Amino acid sequence: MKIDHSLPLEYSTKQNDQNIFGFWVFLAAEIMLFATLFTSYFTLEHRVGNGPSGSEIFEITPVLIETLVLLTSSFTIGLGIHAMRIGKQKAMLTFFAITLVLGLGFLGFEIDEFITYIHEGATLQTSAFTAILMMTLGTHGAHVTFGLFWGAGIVMQIKKRGLTPETTNKSFIFSLYWHFLDVVWIFIFSFIYLKGMM
Amino acid sequence: MDFLDRFAVPNPSIAIYASMVAIGLTVVAIFAGLTYFKKWGYLWREWLTTVDHKRIGIMYLISALIMLFRGGVDAIMMRAQLAVPDNKLMDAQHYNEVFSTHGVIMLLFMAMPFIFAFMNYLVPLQIGARDVAFPRLNALSFWLFFFGAMLLNISFVVGGSPDAGWTSYFPLAGNELSPSVGTNYYMFAIQISGLGSLMTGINMITTIIKMRAPSMTLMKMPMFTWSSLVTNLIIVTVFPVLTVALAMGSMDRLFGTHFFTTTNGGMDMLWANLFWVWGHPEVYILILPAFGLYSEIISTFAGRNLYGYKSMVASMVIISALSCLVWAHHFFTMGQGPTANSFFSITTMAISVPTGVKMFNWLFTLWKGKIRFTVPMLYSIGFIPLFVIGGMTGVMLAMSAADYQYHNTMFLVAHFHNVIIPGVVFAMLAGLTYYWPKMFGFMLNERIGKWAFWLLSIGFCLAFFPMYITGLDGQARRMYTYSEATGYGALNMVSFVGAGIMAISFAIIVYNVYYSVRYSPRNISADPWDARSLEWATHTPVPEYNFAITPNVASSQAFWDTKKKGHELFSGELEKIHMPNNSGVPFIMGAIFFVWGFSFIFSLWIPAIISTIAILVCLVLRSFEVDHGRYISVKEIEETEIKLRGVN
Numbered sequence: 001m002k003i004d005h006s007l008p009l010e011y012s013t014k015q016n017d018q019n020i021f022g023f024w025v026f027l028a029a030e031i032m033l034f035a036t037l038f039t040s041y042f043t044l045e046h047r048v049g050n051g052p053s054g055s056e057i058f059e060i061t062p063v064l065i066e067t068l069v070l071l072t073s074s075f076t077i078g079l080g081i082h083a084m085r086i087g088k089q090k091a092m093l094t095f096f097a098i099t100l101v102l103g104l105g106f107l108g109f110e111i112d113e114f115i116t117y118i119h120e121g122a123t124l125q126t127s128a129f130t131a132i133l134m135m136t137l138g139t140h141g142a143h144v145t146f147g148l149f150w151g152a153g154i155v156m157q158i159k160k161r162g163l164t165p166e167t168t169n170k171s172f173i174f175s176l177y178w179h180f181l182d183v184v185w186i187f188i189f190s191f192i193y194l195k196g197m198m
Numbered sequence: 199m200d201f202l203d204r205f206a207v208p209n210p211s212i213a214i215y216a217s218m219v220a221i222g223l224t225v226v227a228i229f230a231g232l233t234y235f236k237k238w239g240y241l242w243r244e245w246l247t248t249v250d251h252k253r254i255g256i257m258y259l260i261s262a263l264i265m266l267f268r269g270g271v272d273a274i275m276m277r278a279q280l281a282v283p284d285n286k287l288m289d290a291q292h293y294n295e296v297f298s299t300h301g302v303i304m305l306l307f308m309a310m311p312f313i314f315a316f317m318n319y320l321v322p323l324q325i326g327a328r329d330v331a332f333p334r335l336n337a338l339s340f341w342l343f344f345f346g347a348m349l350l351n352i353s354f355v356v357g358g359s360p361d362a363g364w365t366s367y368f369p370l371a372g373n374e375l376s377p378s379v380g381t382n383y384y385m386f387a388i389q390i391s392g393l394g395s396l397m398t399g400i401n402m403i404t405t406i407i408k409m410r411a412p413s414m415t416l417m418k419m420p421m422f423t424w425s426s427l428v429t430n431l432i433i434v435t436v437f438p439v440l441t442v443a444l445a446m447g448s449m450d451r452l453f454g455t456h457f458f459t460t461t462n463g464g465m466d467m468l469w470a471n472l473f474w475v476w477g478h479p480e481v482y483i484l485i486l487p488a489f490g491l492y493s494e495i496i497s498t499f500a501g502r503n504l505y506g507y508k509s510m511v512a513s514m515v516i517i518s519a520l521s522c523l524v525w526a527h528h529f530f531t532m533g534q535g536p537t538a539n540s541f542f543s544i545t546t547m548a549i550s551v552p553t554g555v556k557m558f559n560w561l562f563t564l565w566k567g568k569i570r571f572t573v574p575m576l577y578s579i580g581f582i583p584l585f586v587i588g589g590m591t592g593v594m595l596a597m598s599a600a601d602y603q604y605h606n607t608m609f610l611v612a613h614f615h616n617v618i619i620p621g622v623v624f625a626m627l628a629g630l631t632y633y634w635p636k637m638f639g640f641m642l643n644e645r646i647g648k649w650a651f652w653l654l655s656i657g658f659c660l661a662f663f664p665m666y667i668t669g670l671d672g673q674a675r676r677m678y679t680y681s682e683a684t685g686y687g688a689l690n691m692v693s694f695v696g697a698g699i700m701a702i703s704f705a706i707i708v709y710n711v712y713y714s715v716r717y718s719p720r721n722i723s724a725d726p727w728d729a730r731s732l733e734w735a736t737h738t739p740v741p742e743y744n745f746a747i748t749p750n751v752a753s754s755q756a757f758w759d760t761k762k763k764g765h766e767l768f769s770g771e772l773e774k775i776h777m778p779n780n781s782g783v784p785f786i787m788g789a790i791f792f793v794w795g796f797s798f799i800f801s802l803w804i805p806a807i808i809s810t811i812a813i814l815v816c817l818v819l820r821s822f823e824v825d826h827g828r829y830i831s832v833k834e835i836e837e838t839e840i841k842l843r844g845v846n
């Protein structure tokens with residue numbers, strides 16, 4: 001494996017460069033996935049059947065907390081990648097750990113939100129609106145959950161192997177993923193919650 | 199007993215019991231054969247664990263051919279049922295299952311792997327690369343496709359086949375109107391193989407953008423590689439839409455949600471829209487690589503550079519963009535109003551313009567060429583007029599007002615077979631014959647191949663042209679029978695005869711393979727067709743590293759330049775070559791996905807949870823694995839090169 005030292009570690013081999021490019025293409029597919037979910041959401045938004053509508057079940061407080069927590073985690077992972085670039089392994093691991101904890105917190109609030117909805121009679125089976133709401137949020141939530149395990153795996157690998165072309169490459173790709181989930185959340189926040197509460 | 203009842207076929211017949219026995223015997227025979235000839239190790243080491251793009255390509259090819267036969271049997275059964283009025287060969291339910299399976303198999307499990315076969319085999323060779331960007335992912339794509347296809351194929355003996363059409367429209371495909379597990383099979387089999395297709399899309403785009411030989415600029419890529427790039431861009435754009443649609447459909451059927459139901463706010467037309475947002479681009483995913491193959495073949499056998507290279511590329515890009523803006527032409531009659539219908543009418547008709555550009559480019563390539571009428575060339579030349587007819591009936595269907603007359607009649611069936619058979623199937627057979635010597639080291643017999651071509655073409659015209667007429671007369675599609683008074687009998691009999699001739703032609707192709715394996719000379723050159731593009735600059739058989747030295751190309755016809763203009767393709771020193779290691783994980787993951795899909799189809803929640811966890815464990819293991827691949831030393835390369843040069 002040829003290593004080009006003029007580039008940051010995560011870009012330093014040809015395979016690394018391909019991995020990052022490939023992941024961008026994957027993110028393009030993810031954008032299409034969420035775009036489809038959003039389109040379906042807008043189509044089914046007002047088809048509430050006998051169930052509640054968005055304005056009846058959405059609550060601003062937990063959603064705001066979720067937003068703040070996730071946005072902060074996007075910031076901390078950015079710091080983590082910065083630390084990685086300048087070779088500070090310990091700082092990087094700390095920032096990654098904070099990111100994952102924040103992710104976990106987000107997930108906790110989201111699960112609580114789901115439980116509340118179900119108690120209020122808005123289950124997956126209630127109406128087309130509740131189904132698409134839960135599917136859209138659930139897809140995002142499942143991505144975050146997956147990210148938690150993935151991120152934890154990367155942290156363990158860096159602890160064991162240090163900052164190598166492989167581990168930095170994985171961390172960088174993971175950070176792209178995490179930022180992406182944040183962007184999706186901003187759309188969810190604006191076009192599902194805020195729009196729904198208006 | 200209740201538990202086992204769920205796996206029983208809801209509408210059994212003698213034919214199904216016979217198939218069960220046949221399947222059982224075949225499996226036993228394969229296992230016995232492998233054990234007797236001690237081939238288990240060979241199979242595992244050389245094929246099941248391979249990450250070599252060429253071998254994966256060949257596995258796609260074999261699967262596609264097998265599926266062609268499965269789908270072909272369905273087709274013959276349908277034509278036999280319709281051959282005479284009031285036929286009792288099949289009942290309505292059985293007929294529904296047969297046409298649904300036929301459509302799904304032919305499009306997703308025959309045509310798709312066929313194009314993936316060529317993409318896998320050719321793209322790295324055409325761009326001077328050693329493999330694809332993510333070889334292990336490539337193997338996973340294949341095994342996901344394979345096990346997805348297997349899942350659908352067992353449906354007719356375990357639990358029942360899908361019976362709501364290949365389009366699976368809701369509410370027909372909902373639990374009330376399709377109570378058997380058949381539609382669950384549809385949802386999960388396509389979901390699993392669709393995941394594989396999406397991964398191939400990502401893999402191929404990365405390969406083409408990042409792994410071309412340094413001298414090969416985008417506009418020096420061979421045309422098939424261009425068509426693959428555009429196709430894979432479409433795949434990455436639209437497959438996620440299908441993923442979501444299938445997930446919603448599965449949830450409606452398994453968890454009682456209301457996405458596509460008619461109660462509690464559900465919206466059946468959402469399925470139709472999502473399905474066709476994927477479905478129409480999907481037909482272009484199939485046809486563009488076919489166009490790519492024709493471009494290669496026509497320029498080789500006309501002995502001329504492809505006419506209008508830039509306009510070929512531009513037209514493909516325009517087609518790919520337009521293909522995402524036409525989906526509603528599949529349901530003009532569903533009442534979205536004149537404004538929307540006019541919009542989709544116009545975009546649909548607009549697609550025929552870039553398609554026409556390509557037609558003229560092929561004709562101009564042929565113009566003044568010294569044409570050699572080999573089997574691949576016959577298919578390509580047959581394609582041109584036949585596809586034009588299909589395209590023109592497409593434009594007829596695209597006029598939304600007129601479509602009220604044609605929609606859901608045999609006219610539509612004639613249209614899409616008219617574009618898919620001369621378009622996609624001919625291209626695949628042409629490509630198969632053309633690249634066969636590169637893949638296997640001997641040629642297919644030309645004389646037998648020509649018989650197959652002529653019979654296939656005549657059979658095709660006899661089978662499908664009558665449907666234009668009966669369709670205009672009002673014969674509906676997907677009807678299992680018709681009365682004598684309608685007068686459709688005679689033309690349907692003609693169709694049946696045509697279908698029979700097509701079947702004979704496929705049998706001849708199989709015979710040709712057998713004949714050529716036995717009698718075809720093995721001492722052919724690496725370039726038996728006097729071809730032009732880079733893939734022909736490799737040895738036959740192609741060594742696992744493809745090119746000992748990364749080629750230096752000057753045009754899209756790099757090999758021709760070398761032969762005729764003294765261009766030097768390979769210069770420089772040999773260096774050790776990095777290659778990926780084989781792995782059994784993709785195969786195992788594919789098998790777990792099979793169990794995963796099966797568990798969901800039958801709502802077996804405990805195995806579903808276990809297999810989900812098993813899939814995640816595979817991912818974790820992959821992440822923690824340290825695998826730096828291996829190197830082929832210069833000495834080894836030299837030995838291989840000397841040996842291969844000796845053959846030629």
Ligand code: HEM
Pocket residue numbers: 365481482484485527528529546547549550553589590591592593595596597601604605606610613614617618621622
């Ligand atoms: C000039 C190009 C084409 C035009 C204008 C065109 C137009 C149309 C229209 C309007 C329909 C819907 C008709 C109806 O449901 O009443 C249709 C159906 C269809 N077309 Fe085409 N088409 C073209 C090329 C192709 C190609 C290249 C393929 C495949 C390789 C294709 C495959 C299909 C299929 C599979 C269906 C029917 C699907 C179904 O309902 O089961 N078409 N086409």
Ligand SMILES: [Cu+2]
Pocket residue numbers: 477478524525527528
């Ligand atoms: Cu279409």
